[in-house]
Amino acid sequence: MSSGNFHGPYLRLQDFVAYSDRYILLTSTTHSVQALARLLRYAKGYRRRILAATACSIINKLFDIAPEILIGVAIDVVVNKEDSFVARLNFTTPEEQILVLAILTFFIWVGESLFEYLYKILWRNLAQRLQADLRQDTYEHVQQLDMSFFESKSSGHLVAIMNDDVNQLERFLDGGANALIQVGVAVIAVGAVFFILSPLIALLAFTPVPLIIWGAFFFQRKAGPLYNDVREKVGDLASRLGNNLSGIATIKSFTAEAREAERLKAVSETYVEANRRAIRVSSAFIPVIRMAILVGFLATFTIGGMMALQGSLNVGAYGVLVFLTQRLLWPLTGLAEVIDLFERAMASTRRILDLLEVTVEVQDVSNRSLATPVRGEVHFQGVSFRYASSGAGVENINLSVPGGSTLALVGATGSGKSTLIKLLLRFYDPHEGQVCIDGQPVREISLYSLRQAIGLVSQEVYLFEGSIRNNIAYGRPDADEESIIKAAITAEAWNFIHALPQGLDTPVGERGVRLSGGQRQRLSLARALIKNPPILVLDEATSAVDNETEAAIQRSLQRIGHDRTVIMIAHRLSTIVYADRIVVIHQGRVIEHGTHAELLEANGRYAAQWRVQTGLAKAEDTLLG
Ligand SMILES: Nc1ncnc2c1ncn2[C@@H]1O[C@H](COP(=O)(O)OP(=O)(O)OP(=O)(O)O)[C@@H](O)[C@H]1O
Numbered sequence: 001m002s003s004g005n006f007h008g009p010y011l012r013l014q015d016f017v018a019y020s021d022r023y024i025l026l027t028s029t030t031h032s033v034q035a036l037a038r039l040l041r042y043a044k045g046y047r048r049r050i051l052a053a054t055a056c057s058i059i060n061k062l063f064d065i066a067p068e069i070l071i072g073v074a075i076d077v078v079v080n081k082e083d084s085f086v087a088r089l090n091f092t093t094p095e096e097q098i099l100v101l102a103i104l105t106f107f108i109w110v111g112e113s114l115f116e117y118l119y120k121i122l123w124r125n126l127a128q129r130l131q132a133d134l135r136q137d138t139y140e141h142v143q144q145l146d147m148s149f150f151e152s153k154s155s156g157h158l159v160a161i162m163n164d165d166v167n168q169l170e171r172f173l174d175g176g177a178n179a180l181i182q183v184g185v186a187v188i189a190v191g192a193v194f195f196i197l198s199p200l201i202a203l204l205a206f207t208p209v210p211l212i213i214w215g216a217f218f219f220q221r222k223a224g225p226l227y228n229d230v231r232e233k234v235g236d237l238a239s240r241l242g243n244n245l246s247g248i249a250t251i252k253s254f255t256a257e258a259r260e261a262e263r264l265k266a267v268s269e270t271y272v273e274a275n276r277r278a279i280r281v282s283s284a285f286i287p288v289i290r291m292a293i294l295v296g297f298l299a300t301f302t303i304g305g306m307m308a309l310q311g312s313l314n315v316g317a318y319g320v321l322v323f324l325t326q327r328l329l330w331p332l333t334g335l336a337e338v339i340d341l342f343e344r345a346m347a348s349t350r351r352i353l354d355l356l357e358v359t360v361e362v363q364d365v366s367n368r369s370l371a372t373p374v375r376g377e378v379h380f381q382g383v384s385f386r387y388a389s390s391g392a393g394v395e396n397i398n399l400s401v402p403g404g405s406t407l408a409l410v411g412a413t414g415s416g417k418s419t420l421i422k423l424l425l426r427f428y429d430p431h432e433g434q435v436c437i438d439g440q441p442v443r444e445i446s447l448y449s450l451r452q453a454i455g456l457v458s459q460e461v462y463l464f465e466g467s468i469r470n471n472i473a474y475g476r477p478d479a480d481e482e483s484i485i486k487a488a489i490t491a492e493a494w495n496f497i498h499a500l501p502q503g504l505d506t507p508v509g510e511r512g513v514r515l516s517g518g519q520r521q522r523l524s525l526a527r528a529l530i531k532n533p534p535i536l537v538l539d540e541a542t543s544a545v546d547n548e549t550e551a552a553i554q555r556s557l558q559r560i561g562h563d564r565t566v567i568m569i570a571h572r573l574s575t576i577v578y579a580d581r582i583v584v585i586h587q588g589r590v591i592e593h594g595t596h597a598e599l600l601e602a603n604g605r606y607a608a609q610w611r612v613q614t615g616l617a618k619a620e621d622t623l624l625g
Pocket residue numbers: 151387388389390391392393411412413414415416417418419420459
């Protein structure tokens with residue numbers, strides 16, 4: 001990441017969001033080498049394993065080129081017999097010399113195989129460990145991020161980072177890293193042999209090398225942005241697929257299948273097009289490299305041949321040079337592909353590490369717990385908050401909810417009721433004022449203790465794939481059967497669960513699709529109740545159930561509400577008439593408060609809405625909506 005773009009070592013949320021319109025940090029100009037340095041910093045704990053794997057790759061490559069040298073030495077034995085190079089090592093007869101070479105070849109091949117086995121095991125295990133750690137760390141970090149982060153980010157893009165990008169890095173470590181190291185070793189080792197045998201031929205054979213390396217880097221610069229584009233398009237594709245599959249019922253009900261298939265096709269085609277552009281550049285490079293290498297090969301072949309004929313070059317050395325040019329040629333042909341893999345992996349690394357470095361704004365700095373027993377007094381003291389993206393929010397809210405009492409929040413849709421709940425749970429921190437529980441500011445309570453004390457039944461019910469039992473026990477995984485049933489009874493869910501053939505073990509399906517809306521809502525209520533929280537928050541918790549069930553739930557809630565604080569949001573006023581206090585929110589402010597009777601007497605917005613809901617007036621007469 002270029003330091004000019006961002007402030008300090010960490011990425012601020014705003015920067016991240018601002019840059020994520022197209023794809024996360026597509027515009028980041030960080031060079032791949034910097035990304036590699038960042039990865040190595042992250043992988044500090046793996047340094048020894050990386051060094052061991054690198055050493056095995058190097059040794060394997062040295063063993064790999066040794067047989068070509070031995071062939072040259074063998075030719076030398078055959079041609080020069082008693083005057084050969086090996087003869088100088090005290091092996092006088094040519095037969096003896098060939099035998100020595102054969103034994104040496106045997107050990108070299110065994111060594112090559114052994115180190116191939118070792119480097120493969122080491123790199124592959126490293127790839128597995130690192131990808132698993134990166135994915136787990138990223139997931140754990142993403143879980144800590146603020147709600148505003150998730151509102152600005154599509155889950156498809158996050159999944160693409162945690163799956164595709166992590167896999168991309170795994171692929172590089174699996175094979176690419178070894179290939180890159182071995183290309184380097186081949187060039188250096190072969191170069192050294194060339195210079196020892198004939199500096200003139202070495203110079204000629206190596207003339208195209210700078211051109212090839214320049215070409216590879218030129219390609220890297222060209223291909224980098226193209227691969228970023230490919231990554232962006234795959235993110236778009238994942239996002240559209242995810243959205244469409246979750247919204248399949250809506251698509252069907254609007255008979256929009258053809259339109260959606262068309263939209264998916266369009267995104268899919270842009271992905272193909274992005275890949276095509278990248279492929280065009282990558283495919284052109286390999287033939288160009290091969291031509292350049294051919295020049296080096298022909299130089300060795302021709303000039304070396306001439307020199308051998310004139311006797312100025314040993315025949316065995318000529319053989320070594322010709323064979324070794326092959327060893328130089330093929331790895332360099334693969335250089336483009338390896339750099340290609342490296343470039344992709346580093347683009348992925350950047351995205352993963354950028355995500356890992358997004359700072360958490362709602363900091364869990366305190367390790368203080370709420371003093372027990374929690375009385376459940378809730379205070380909003382001059383609380384103001386605005387959402388960055390919409391500017392909507394709440395303004396100067398002052399509310400006191402005594403422990404054990406029931407507070408109802410009412411108001412038109414979008415007036416700010418759920419926002420108050422989010423501030424209580426510290427999904428966001430207020431810009432002004434503070435929220436306190438039992439006199440302790442929520443900022444000074446650990447998030448664990450705070451959220452453990454609150455049972456939330458939110459407007460949108462989310463059930464996890466699994467059984468009814470697992471879903472109810474989500475709030476208390478160690479809950480026994482009796483507590484699960486008790487919570488289900490209080491939430492008026494037991495009758496329907498009991499009637500199911502598999503009872504508590506009935507699978508709910510993905511997001512609870514196999515249950516009705518009202519059943520899902522009751523399970524979510526039971527899930528909150530099983531925590532036995534001192535503060536229970538019900539955001540439209542009974543909006544999807546029939547009137548009779550709703551009345552039964554109300555009775556249960558009144559019963560269990562005696563020893564806990566209940567904050568409820570409801571549009572149907574009949575469900576909150578018994579509340580100790582009713583607060584009317586309008587455009588982010590408190591405009592009326594009191595008991596049901598007091599508010600009727602005040603004859604304000606609440607009274608007008610009450611008349612509409614009880615059939616005494618028309619909807620236009622009120623603003624509560
Ligand atoms: N994540 C968000 N980002 C930006 N604006 C938001 C966000 N969530 C809510 N808002 C806006 O803040 C205002 C208050 O929303 P809030 O959800 O608190 O209303 P509400 O009173 O609970 O409404 P409803 O009764 O429909 O649930 C609305 O204008 C809404 O558009």
